[in-house]
Amino acid sequence: MNLLLILPILLPLTTLMLCLLARRRLAWVTLISLVGSTLLLITGLWLVWFAAQGNVLSGQMGSWQAPYGISLVIDRLSAAMVAISGVIGLGTLVYMHRQPMASEFLRDAHLFVHGLLTGICGAFITADIFNLYVWFEVLLMGSFALISLGGGQRRLAGAMTYLVLNLLATLLFLLAAGLVYGASGTLNMGELALIFRSGEATTSATLGVTLMLLAFSIKGALFPVFGWLPASYHVAWVPVSALFAGLLTKVGVYALIRLVTLLWPTPGLAHDILLWVACATMLVGVLGAAAQTEIRRILSFHIVSQVGYMVLGLALATPLALAGAVFYLIHHIIVKANLFFIGGLASRLTGSERLAGMGGLYAARPLLAVLFAIPALSLAGIPPLSGFWAKLILIRASLEAGFGWAAFIALLTGAITVLSMSKIWNEAFLKPHPNGDQAVQADNGPRSAWLVAAVLALMTVLLGFGAGPAMEYAWQASLQLTEASAYLQLPAKEGAP
Template sequence: MKALLVSPLLIPLATLVLCLLARRSPRLVGALSLVGSAALTSAGLALVGLAAGGEILAGQAGGWAAPYGITLVIDRLSAVMVAITGIVGLATVLVALARDTDAARGRDFHPLLHGLLVGVCGAFITGDVFNLYVWFEVLLVGSFALIVLGGGRRRLSGTVVYVVLNLVATMMFLLAAGLLYGASGSLNMAELAHLFASGEVPATANAAVGLMLVAFSIKAALFPVFGWLPASYHLAWTPISALFAGLLTKVGVYALIRLVTLLWPDSGIAHEVLLWVACATMLIGVLGAAAQTEVRRILSFHIVSQVGYMILGLALATPLALAGAVFYLIHHIVVKANLFFIGGIAARLTGAERLAAMGGLYAHAPWLAILFAIPALSLAGIPPLSGFWAKFVLVKASLDASAWIAATVALLTGIFTLLSMSKIWNEAFLKPHPGGEGALRRVAGLRPALWAISALAAMTVAIGLLAGPVMDYASAAAEQLAAPQGYIDAVLGTPAR
């Protein structure tokens, strides 16, 4: 059991080391990366199977009792996040293997990818605020190196924006962690939850938590500090931008959900602020997408708008709303990564990312048109795909809570999302290519990428058709979030000091 608890860290770490040792053989590096990401997926699914029964796994590194040791915790939410991380990582490796014609880039990409996955999984399973900071640093180091991979002035300029804003958020997080420890004497999340619930913390501790949530909001690309995301994500190599689109902002969302439900579950002011931030994020993000003319810039702004839905569930904080937020996380990671993969392949076939310079893909590659339509319609919330149920649950939760403005904004965002997806469909797939049919390329070696995007599209359909079991799991995860005593007991074992 303990081996399974640490497997989300050990598997990508071991894969990273093996990839470094095999650097002289690009083909071996790719094979090791593929096996490592498949192993992480298997471990994540095994954890989901355990967590589905209601068991919360908790362990302490080195045998130190909580709250003094390094705590790892896996409940229903963290288990499913690890599983989806493995799935997206596996898809990313397949797409990278299909697209990579640069042996040096592939040699660097795979160890950096697994270093990033170590940080992402660590953030999902840590039970300690300081170690959450450490895992954020690990994933940021990997992301900084990945986003600039391949060089180029345009890519470097986007990287500067990405690095500066994320470093600002990281420094805020570190400052907040120091203030919180000074005020409470602990950074163990379970013990902090006990202290906050009992009212045994000074006002300084609440100020520290507020600052920490601002830092997480920047990392999640919430309004008003979201500009770094659409300025950088579209510039990275396609497998990297897809990985970022699927996972990185969700680490910030996960941290917000975890800390708010543990430390501020009944804070009316915090939830009211989050509600308005969620509405602004949804609306501004989707309007920004409507104004763009490049495929991945459109999709980047949609990351912003869709994050707003997840925060809406956290802001409402009802059992149904929290379940909707968990469902939305599961759905969105798969859909958004897939859209970036497809957008990259479409750009490769047409020779451009600007919609005006694209076209003819429906006739040239009908399989790609079908694979684009599935996640695009899901993102817009068209039934019976996964996005419909995720939006439906959150809109219903908003109406049940009499949050009429939030429900209206969520519905309008869905309509504008459909219009944006229709624009990509019309310009890239339906209209003829400006250069004529001969301008479209035939690219060899895309079979692994097709396997990946087909599998992700099938997952989107499956989540929609099996929405009942998925919603049952999301509701059970929401129950654990809404009643954190089980989390506290699993970590501390005995009543907190």
Template sequence: MNALVVAPLLIPLATLVATLFARPWPRAVAALSLAGALALAGVGLALVALAAQGGILASQAGGWVAPYGITLVIDRLSAAMVAITGIVGSATIVFALARDEDPARGRDFHVLVHGLLVGVCGAFITGDVFNLYVWFEVLLVGSFALLVLGGGKRRLAGTVVYVVLNLVATMMFLLAAGLLYGASGSLNMALLAQAFAAGEVPVTAHAAVVLMLTAFSIKAALFPVFGWLPASYHVAWTPVSALFAGLLTKVGVYALIRLVTLFWPEAGIAHEVLLWVACATMLIGVLGAAAQVEVRRILSFHIVSQVGYMILGLALATPLALAGAVFYLIHHIVVKANLFFIGGIAARLTGSERLAAMGGLYAHAPWLAVLFAIPALSLAGIPPLSGFWAKFVLVEASLDARAWVAAGVALLTGLFTLLSMSKIWNEAFLKPHPAGEGSGSAGGGSGGDGSGGGLRSADGLRPALWAVGALAAMTVAIGLAAGPVMDYAVAAAQQLAAPAAYIDAVVRAGGN
């Protein structure tokens, strides 16, 4: 069991080392990268199967009893997050196999992406606040390098914004961890939860947690500290921006869910604040999207608005609301990564990401129109796709909790999301292309950074279409099989709402 718990870290780390040594042989790098991502997805699914049996896996590095050593914990939520990380990571690597004008960029991408996956998986399975900080640092180093991959002034400017805001959040996190340790004498999440529940921590410990949650709010792009995300995600190479869109803000959301449910499981002032933050995040994000004129800028603002739904579930703090938040996490990672993939393909075919310079895709590439419609309608919450069930559960939980304003904002955000998706559909797919049909090659790479010219050939895009098709099929499958997925989410929410089993598993883990 200990080997299985640590596998989400060892697999991407081993893949990183293997791809680094294989850099002189690009095909070997790509093959090793894909094999590592698929292995991570396989381990994640195995962990989901084990977690579905109701148990919680916990391991202490070196057999040291908590709070000493490194604590790793797998419950239903962390298992699901590891599995979805492996799936989206695999799709991203397949997408990156599409023909690109810069082979070195793709080779470097495969090395860096597994460094990012190590950090993401570490953040999902750690049971210690300090090690959570360490894994955040690991994924941030990888994300900095990936964001600037390919060079250019536009990417550099976006990277500077990303780096500055995330470093501020990181410094806040480290300061909060130091304050929490000084006040409580421990950074083990389970032992801290025991101390908080027993009222054995001073006020400074609560203040440290507030500071820590503020740092996570920046990383999750919550209102009012979300501006870094739409200023940076849209400038990256398409596989990078899609991976970021799917995973990175969800690490911040996961950290918020984990710490709030462990330290403050009962509804209180923190939940009230989170409720209003969630409503503002939903509304401001979707209104910001309405003002944008580039596809990935629109989609970036929608990341902000959709994160608000997840925090709404946490703020309401009922088992149904937490189940909705878990379901929404799973749904949104798949859908948002896929929309960024499709946005990159559309930009490559039309020669621009600006809606005014796009058009004609419905006639030129009808298969892309279908593939766009699936995640776009799911994001807006149209039945029977996955987004409908996620929104339905959260709205129902809001009504049950008499949070009428939150329910209204959630419904209004869904309507505005549909209008944004309709704008992309009308501009990129239905209207004729301003420059007419067929003027160039498929140049510009799968990043879609080119501009001008008419509609281009889809030559070299087959791997990208495989990735998009697989994620679209997954979106449909989650919607059609919403019952089993929701059952899993409900059970995960029960573990979050009653953390005694999590705490007991960590306490008993030493020497296993």
């Protein structure tokens, strides 16, 4: 098997094992962790370049033929997701560097981040349903360990909410996989695509896939099964909540996009349901954000709202809409993780996460105000930043598909998002601190945290000004999603029955 095909899994897993061997010395753990995450980022960028040339990597683990062997596929979408996972993973580890935490705490954080990245990257490149379930289990273990770091009643309560709902989704996924296998005799995505596209899928197989999509909807925090996210993300350690905000729900969204485009490439009942769910998710999420008074709870509800845009692209099922969903995925991962990073810096400087207890940051830290304004404006869809182009594509796709009401909801959600971001700006940056200007901490915290926020803000600006090439990549990715040739050729190429 091509080594490049398994590197996205091999690198974080090897890094995890090496960190375990060096766990007695934090300096060694940190060095190994940063090197490993840098190599993952380089691998992701290499895969994006390789995929941009029109290449698709595919193969079988251990050379076992499908449907018994585990198929791996890296196309444009999965390559981009691996690369952006490398960006956010490395950013999280750099942000953690020199934080005033106990050495055991930081050591465990490094270990669990790489365990989480192993599960995330495995989910992005697998072409087998059961293997996807395994990677969901891996990332669930890593994410629960990370969200529980530090203990405390508030954090553990949030962690239990997170665990219970995600464990329910995982068990539902396992049940669905069993139904699909019992009805079709395979869990290979390529073989399932052939069965469903030919109209030979049984009622049991369709029911199993429907349950699977429900499990992915819980993982992706779609309406009405989103409540676990705003109840848990805001209680985690800031780097952990930023990592979760950037990547975790996107694994569920990715699985939805991959499975729906494989099994139902043309619009149908599933797409109609997803369209209503997407619009409800946008509205409920943004209205929930407008009602919050803590900065990370506001941002958590906005994760829910923005996921609705991605599912809107999937529901419309046109090449332009799917391209918009891909573009939105990449844009949102960068922007949302950065807002959590910056929110952590703002809370540290003001001594509070509640907007009422914050203030004075524009006068005291104008650089932080600029760093916040860039992702906040991008999230709201203000030109020429990346969020504007992502929303524009999806609104245009909605109008072209004849769903003007969906375009209106997308515009309304964007307008309310502007109000939410304005509330944070006014309360945390413009108004004076309630305890006076001297209440803003003199200590800025580790420079590495500021560096991460600055780099991600720069990426947001570059993605906005470089929207043309990025959109061309997303367009080609959308064509691969609908054609699914790499997946459909797997059974025949590997000699499966």
